[in-house]
Amino acid sequence: MAVETHGTGTLPQIKGVKDVPYDELFVSGHRTCQGCESALVMRHMVKASGPRTIVLGSTGCMYVANTTYYTTPWVVPWMHTQLGASGSAALGTAAGLKVLMRKGKIKDEKINVIAFCGDGGGADMGIGAISATLTHKDYNCLVLLYDNESYANTDIQLSSQTPYGAVTTFSPSGSKKRLMHTRWKKNVPGMLAAGHPESRFIAAGCAAYAVDLMNKIRKALEIGGPTFVHTLDPCPKGWDYHPQYSQELGHLAVECGIWPLYEVMDGVCNLTGPTRQIAEGRKKRKPVYEYLKRQGRFAHFADEDVEHFQHEVDKMWTEWLIPGVIPFTVQAKDQTILKIDKKALHEQKTA
Numbered sequence: 001m002a003v004e005t006h007g008t009g010t011l012p013q014i015k016g017v018k019d020v021p022y023d024e025l026f027v028s029g030h031r032t033c034q035g036c037e038s039a040l041v042m043r044h045m046v047k048a049s050g051p052r053t054i055v056l057g058s059t060g061c062m063y064v065a066n067t068t069y070y071t072t073p074w075v076v077p078w079m080h081t082q083l084g085a086s087g088s089a090a091l092g093t094a095a096g097l098k099v100l101m102r103k104g105k106i107k108d109e110k111i112n113v114i115a116f117c118g119d120g121g122g123a124d125m126g127i128g129a130i131s132a133t134l135t136h137k138d139y140n141c142l143v144l145l146y147d148n149e150s151y152a153n154t155d156i157q158l159s160s161q162t163p164y165g166a167v168t169t170f171s172p173s174g175s176k177k178r179l180m181h182t183r184w185k186k187n188v189p190g191m192l193a194a195g196h197p198e199s200r201f202i203a204a205g206c207a208a209y210a211v212d213l214m215n216k217i218r219k220a221l222e223i224g225g226p227t228f229v230h231t232l233d234p235c236p237k238g239w240d241y242h243p244q245y246s247q248e249l250g251h252l253a254v255e256c257g258i259w260p261l262y263e264v265m266d267g268v269c270n271l272t273g274p275t276r277q278i279a280e281g282r283k284k285r286k287p288v289y290e291y292l293k294r295q296g297r298f299a300h301f302a303d304e305d306v307e308h309f310q311h312e313v314d315k316m317w318t319e320w321l322i323p324g325v326i327p328f329t330v331q332a333k334d335q336t337i338l339k340i341d342k343k344a345l346h347e348q349k350t351a
């Protein structure tokens with residue numbers, strides 16, 4: 001088993017489940033729903049980072065349901081921050097620690113700073129602060145966006161991460177208008193990777209692929225500077241399915257190609273897990289219907305809605321690996337490691 005060296009700045013990559021630390025740093029005492037994948041993200045996140053970690057969290061299910069008065073599941077130090085403030089909280093804490101260490105007020109040692117936010121708090125309200133944080137390369141902090149595809153805590157309102165056509169309390173399906181929400185999901189990790197060259201690590205993960213996710217967290221914390229990880233988290237309440245299927249839905253999101261797993265490290269994109277297998281032709285991409293039909297939020301879909309959804313996902317796979325950032329044609333030159341080849345991209349666009 002790999003030796004754990006938490007606190008010394010070394011978080012080795014986890015080779016398999018036998019290497020996963022036994023320590024639980026996010027324990028019982030919370031009130032998230034049964035089958036809540038966002039809670040699982042929290043558990044994996046601190047398991048990967050270890051005890052020398054400070055967690056900051058913006059308002060949302062992972063704050064409200066996790067820290068009801070006099071109870072907390074956090075074994076590590078934790079602080080709440082305002083809904084749109086995960087980026088500012090991460091940067092401020094990292095800067096504060098740096099000053100305290102420089103002045104000799106605290107021991108000079110590696111302390112991981114992780115600020116989490118939901119899709120409402122991060123992809124919508126707090127995107128400006130996250131963007132600003134990712135330009136400050138002198139400070140070590142990770143922003144983790146847990147994406148349950150709605151403002152879940154305030155009863156499932158539509159966010160920029162809600163998928164096309166899904167029912168939320170702000171987008172009910174009616175007899176006159178079947179689809180109230182017809183915008184495609186905003187590509188947050190792609191957008192951040194494209195525009196923040198000072199950030200050395202930006203990744204997309206999913207708790208259904210736990211080791212992959214924990215390794216991304218570790219890489220983000222090890223590489224230093226400001227980093228970002230976005231997870232897709234099935235939410236039984238908002239997505240309307242039985243809680244026992246959360247992991248299965250995480251797998252399906254990836255296997256249907258809706259949620260590609262990847263990491264962009266120092267400008268090089270690396271596909272991971274089943275996404276890599278699909279791109280290399282070793283695994284067949286499943287039809288999106290397999291994913292959509294399992295959730296009540298898509299129960300109103302007509303055939304044409306499923307077709308449109310499939311078309312948009314196909315477009316991503318045939319034209320873009322990361323929409324607007326890395327084209328598939330560049331990937332075809334090298335099936336595993338992708339360099340952002342700006343020249344090839346330009347030639348392709350002007351052809």
Ligand SMILES: Cc1ncc(C[n+]2csc(CCOP(=O)(O)OP(=O)(O)O)c2C)c(N)n1
Binds near residue numbers: 059150
């Ligand atoms: C500035 C501000 N506006 C509104 C709220 C009310 N509010 C609390 S949690 C929440 C939903 C947050 O959604 P998200 O960030 O996606 O987290 P989730 O609840 O889905 O975990 C809202 C709107 C607030 N706390 N602060």
Ligand code: SF4
Binds near residue numbers: 035039148152
């Ligand atoms: S509403 Fe969704 S995100 Fe919130 S606690 Fe329940 S399952 Fe988790």
Ligand SMILES: [Mg+2]
Binds near residue numbers: 119149152
């Ligand atoms: Mg949310």
